[in-house]
Amino acid sequence: MQIPYDIIIIGAGPIGIACALEAKKKNLNYLILEKGCLVNSLYNYPIHMQFFSSSELLELDQIPFTSTENRPKRNEALEYYRRIVQSRAVRVNLFEEVLTVSKIENSFNIQTTKSLYQAHHVIVATGFYDIPNLLNIPGEDLPKVNHYYKDPHYFARQKVVVVGGSNSSVDAALECYRKGASVSLVIRDQTIGSHVKYWVRPDIENRIAEGSIQVYYNSQLKEVTPTTVILETPEASVTIANDFVLALIGYRPNIEFLERIGIAFSDDNRKIPVYNPETMETNIEQLYLAGVVCGGLDTHEWFIENSRIHAVKIVEHISRNTL
Secondary structure (H helix, E strand, O other): OOOOEEEEEEOOOHHHHHHHHHHHHOOOOEEEEOOOOOOHHHHOOOOOOEOOOOHHHHOOOOOOOOOOOOOOEHHHHHHHHHHHHHHOOOOEEOOOOEEEEEEEOOEEEEEEOOOEEEEEEEEEOOOOOOEEOOOOOOOOOOOOEEOOOOOHHHHOOOEEEEEOOOHHHHHHHHHHHHOOOEEEEEOOOOOOOOOOOOOOHHHHHHHHHOOOOEEEOOOEEEEEOOOEEEEEOOOOEEEEEOOEEEEOOOEEOOHHHHHHHOOOEOOOOOOOEOEOOOOOEEOOOOEEEOHHHHHOOOOOOOOHHHHHHHHHHHHHHHHHHHO
16 A cells, blocks of 8 residues: 555546646646556547547647647647656556545545555546447347447458448548448438538538448448348338448446446436536545546537646645645
């Protein structure tokens, strides 16, 4: 057991790093614990992904983020956040998963896969990209079904079904098509999602209009077999030949982990955790939430750009009660 930390931060994403930078300013003893690599969620984004936000809106602590375009790409973001951690000597333990967090009187015991820590305060900044939403249909467990997408080259000259009408689905459909895949897009609504990047929307709409990408609106994937998929469309059930399925229908926070900690949630299906919006403190005193995890299943509510302020609120509240 080490000397107790003032703050343990769970998650080394952009907001976890922002919390560490604020803690350094207040001379608080902190440590970030991350189960994967640095900015693990961003690392798992598609290789060619471009952010919706401008580089200025992704900046931390007014450290300039220079990118070749106004909206940076994944690799530029990885380099930016890595350089911040390196240049600011941010203390972070990578590939160390937090298993339990338990409060004893006025401090917490944090058990990880490698050690046991004690801290007076805990900040959970775990994001929402770790657990994919499932279709819950027969055949979803086949190797050909993927809930994450990285690189279109893998799907060249294959028959690919992409499920979903969001940014990730649209980007994957366009990229796979341009690498020579035969792409079918299955969307449960009657149009492409409203959140699709405005500079991408004309591209996907034109590819659909010219027949380069087959689209099934108001439709759902009902079953996957080794060689086909079965769709339920407004007209009838449709079976099409298929090599791969990209079920890119979104992701959710690790609600079970938050529940094990003891965090309370809203009484509806949105599973929004309970916290004070002024301080970000949860129903458990001295335990805070930061970043997109605050939105529960409403994963379109919080982003890097509008949750950077969480770090300032949290550390200010901690410092007032510590120093």
